[in-house]
Amino acid sequence: MNLNKFNWNELWRQQAAMQQDPFALEMVKRRHASGSKSPMGLLDCTLLYALTRWRKPMVVVETGGFLGMSSAFILKALADEHLSTSKLHSIEWMEDCPHGSLIPEELRSGFVPMRGKVEDFIAKGALPKRVDMFLHDSSHRRAHMLMEYEYFWDRMSDGDV
Numbered sequence: 756m757n758l759n760k761f762n763w764n765e766l767w768r769q770q771a772a773m774q775q776d777p778f779a780l781e782m783v784k785r786r787h788a789s790g791s792k793s794p795m796g797l798l799d800c801t802l803l804y805a806l807t808r809w810r811k812p813m814v815v816v817e818t819g820g821f822l823g824m825s826s827a828f829i830l831k832a833l834a835d836e837h838l839s840t841s842k843l844h845s846i847e848w849m850e851d852c853p854h855g856s857l858i859p860e861e862l863r864s865g866f867v868p869m870r871g872k873v874e875d876f877i878a879k880g881a882l883p884k885r886v887d888m889f890l891h892d893s894s895h896r897r898a899h900m901l902m903e904y905e906y907f908w909d910r911m912s913d914g915d916v
């Protein structure tokens with residue numbers, strides 16, 4: 756991301772506005788009702804929302820999709836920017852996880868759930884060749900994080916986030 760081109764004031768304005776938005780309040784309620792222990796808090800999710808609106812990505816990849824708290828905010832930002840052809844590839848390996856179950860129905864058209872391990876998708880070459888936006892939220896082991904960062908960095912350009 757080139758910080759010289761970045762409008763921080765607009766980013767904070769959008770993040771603050773989303774924190775008061777009925778969508779965010781509804782998502783917090785859904786997460787609470789699911790009993791999820793996802794560490795993705797309102798601050799993280801609303802920042803993710805504002806960054807997505809700023810970047811207007813065509814291709815997003817997130818690792819560690821889980822119930823879809825982060826996914827929902829990315830998809831909401833894509834919808835609010837009218838990016839109807841953009842896709843969110845969300846990777847989750849846990850077999851018994853209702854992957855993306857928190858995502859509201861009307862935001863699901865751009866959601867591409869991928870069940871399996873990030874490293875297996877990488878080995879199979881099954882991920883998009885170009886990525887405009889990447890969110891790491893899978894295993895937080897150092898070696899795994901570095902592996903993901905190195906892989907996705909090579910698929911991103913200046914201005915991507």
Ligand SMILES: C[S@@+](CC[C@H](N)C(=O)[O-])C[C@H]1O[C@@H](n2cnc3c(N)ncnc32)[C@H](O)[C@@H]1O
Nearest residue numbers: 793795819821824825848849872873892893894
């Ligand atoms: C912190 S949670 C993700 C929370 C999610 N982003 C949200 O907003 O609710 C981490 C998830 O990463 C998944 N995970 C861990 N290692 C993984 C791997 N190597 N490949 C795919 N998913 C993985 C776990 O199963 C877990 O559901």
